Amino acid sequence: MRKFRDKQGRPLVAISGVGVVTSLGWGIDENWRRLTAGESGICSISRFSTHGLRTTIAGTIDADLKGPFSAPALSQHLAEHAAQEALVMSGLGRPPCSGHAGDFPGGLFLAMPPIELEWPQRCALARAHGDKRPIAYRDLLAAAAHRDHRELLESWQDLFLFGTLGMRLASHFGTCGVPIALSTACASGATAICAAVDALRRGEMEAALVCGTDGSIHVETLVRFSLLSALSTQNDIPSAAAKPFSKNRDGFVMGEGAGALVLETYESLVARGGKAKGFVLGCGEKGDSFHRTRSRPDGVPIISAIQKALDDAALESEAIDGINAHGTGTVENDKMEALACGAVFGDRIKDIPISSNKSMVGHTLTAAGAVEAVFSLWTMQHGRMPPTINYTCPDPTISLDVVPNKARDGVFRRMLSNSFGFGGQNTCLILGTEVSS
C-alpha cells in the first residue's frame, strides 16, 4: 500500500514539472546541456552603457520585447516561459494556448524582484513638463495630475505596482484564488517553494504553480549592488569572474532568469496517473539578527536553517548525497556556507559534492532559489552534478569538494539546496527522488 503521508502525517509533496530560463538558454534541455558542460552565460553588458561603472558584466537575457527595457515586463516574460514549460511537463490542468488562458487547479506562488517606476517613464514626464529649469518631483506630480497622459499611460498602466505580475500570471495560467507574491531577496525562489509546500501540507490546495523570476538588470540595480561592494569587478574575462569558493573570489555576478515548478500532493498526482520527477522533503527557514548583509560569525542561523530542513524532512545529515550551494562567490558567503556545512555534516563534508550553479548562470537573485531547485532535481534525475567552474585557485581555508570545473556522475537521491538572502533570511530545501527513508 502506498504511503502518501510523511512521518509527521502531512501530505507528501511531489514535483511533477519544471521549467527554467537563464543566460545559458531557454528551457531545461538547453540549460542542462550547457550547465553540465561547464559553460558560462556571463558576458559584457550590452544592454546599456557601462561607462563609469566598476562592474560591466552580467548574465543578461535578451528577449524581443516591445518598448524600452522594463524589469516587470522582462520578469513576466521569463516567468511565463518557465511556467509554461513546467505545466506542459506536468500534464496537470491545461496550459495557455493560442491566446487562450490556461486552467490550473491550484494556487500561484511567485518570487519577484522589486518594482518601481523606471527611467524611461521619469524622462518622459520630465520632457512632457518641457521647461529647462531644474526639474523637481513637484513638477512631475503636477504633470501627472493636470495633463492627460493617455499615450504615456497606455503601456505602463499598473506595470509599476507590486500586484501586477502575480495577477497577470494568475490570469494567464488560470490559477485559483489570489496569487501570493513574495520576496526574501536572494532566498526568494526557495521561500516561494516553502510557502507552496506549507499550503499543500495544510490541505488548502492539492497543487501549486511556483515560480521565481528576475529580469531586472538595468543600470540602477547594477549600481545598487556595486555600491555595496557585492559584485565582482573582474570584468576582463566575463565568463571567469564568478568563482565561488576560490581564493581570489571577489563578489557575485548578477544574472537574470526564471525557474518554475509544479508541486502536487503525491496522493493527487498518483490518483491522476501522473509521474513524480522528485519530492520536496523538507524546508527550513531561520532569521539572522546580526547584520543587514553579513551573517553571524559563528554561522548559527545558517546551521539552524540547514538543521531545520533536515528535521522537517525527518532525515539525518547522513542521508544527503549532494549540496546545491548558495555559492555566490562573495568572500563572506562562501566562507560562512563552508563553515555551516562543516558544522552540520562534520568530517563527511569532504565527501559530499557541493557545487555552485552561480559560477555559470550568475546570481539570478529572486529567481535563484527556484532555478537552483530545478537544477538540483535534474542532478538527481540524471545522476550528474554540474561543476563549480573557474575553480583554479582554491581557497585553502575552505575544504569542500566543490566539483571543480568538470561535472561529476554519481547517485544523488537526496540533495540540500541553500539560499541565503540579504536581511538575514536563510532558506534551505531538502529535495529527493524517493520518499522512503
Place this chain on the structure above:
Amino acid sequence: MSSQSSVWVTGLGIVSSRGEGVVAHDFPKLWGTPPSLDSKTYAPFSVHPMVPLTLDTYIPKKLDQRQMEPWQRLGVYGAGMALRDAGLSSEYRATTDLLVAAGGGERDCAVDETILSELTNGIPFEKALNERLMQDLRPTLFLAQLSNLLAGNIALVHGVTGPSRTLLGEEQAGVDVLRTAWAQIRSGQSSCVLVGASYNAERPDVLLIHALNQRLWKGEFRSVWERDTAGGFILGSGAAFLVLESEEHGRARGVRPQAILSEVRTSLGPVEDSFKALWDSMSAALGGSPDFIVSGATGLSKSTRQEASFLKRQSAGCPVYATGDVLGHLIEAHFLASMVLGVATLHATSGQQAFITSTNHGPNREGEHAVGLAALKGIN
C-alpha cells in the same frame, strides 16, 4: 486534519496621523472627527501625515535609525510596540515567525531630480545617469529600499528570528500576511507570528505612480463613500502590527488574548459576489453576525459602491466604519490597521464580533478584485 488551534491576538502596535498606540485608535474616539491632512506639500493631492515619533522608544540605537528611511523606521517602530504590548521576551522572539506586507523603500529624490535636470540641460542621458548614481547615492540606501529589509530590520532591532516572509502586492499582501499567519497557527505550523506592515505616504516617488494610474483623490476631503466620478484614495502614513499566537503558546506564556482572530478568507472575483460568498461561509462557520464592520474601502468609486451596496444589504444596519476616512489609505498596511482598529473598538464597545473587509485597488481584470474578509471575536 487534527483539531485546529485557536488564534489569539496578544499584542498590537499602531502609529498613524492620529497618534500612537491603541489608546489613540478606536472608532468611538475617531469616527466623525476631522482627519489630519496635509494638502499643501503634494498639491493637488493630500496625504494623512505621520505624527512626530520619538524613535528611541522602539529603535534604541541611533545607528539603526540612520540606516533606515521613514518607511522602514515606521515599521520597525510599530513592530516594537506590538512586541512590547505582547510582552514577548527575547527567548520567544527567536522562534517567532515574521510575516510582513511590503512595497519598496524611498528613492533619493534629490538624485533623481539632478539627473532629470542634467538631461533637460543637454547632458547625454547615460552619462548623467551613470555618474550621478555611482557618485551621489549613499551605498546603503539600497538596503533601505529592499522590500524584505523591513523584516530584516525588525529581526535585527527586535531579535525576531523565526522564519521570515515578505509578501508583495498592495492591499492584498496585507490580507494575505494575516491569512497566512492565521492558517499557520491554526494548523500547528507556527505557534507565534508577528504580522504587520508600514506605509509612508509622504514620498513623491510613490505618489507619482498612483497619480499616473489616476487613482489619487484630488481636492477637498470627502468620505470614501462619497467620492464622485472615478473617486480616488488619499494616502496615509502609518504602521500596524499584531502578535498572533496559538492558545497553547499564549497559555504557556501566561498571557490573555486581546481578541480571537476567528477567520480570515480571501477571494478573487467580482466585489459583491466575492463578499457574499465569503460572508455566507464565514457566518455559517461562526454563527452570528457582527456588531460592527471595519471597511477597507479605498474610495475608488466602482469597487467602493459595490462594497457599499453589499454591506447595506447584508449588514442589517450595524455600524460600518471606514479606515480610509480616519487614517487615509495605507496600501499594504491598510487591512492590518483595520484589524487593530477593530480590536480596539471591540474593547471600547464591549463588542462580541467584528468583521473586517478589504478590496485591492488594482491591477485587476475587468470587474474583478482581490477581496478579503476577517472576523474578530471580542474578549469581555
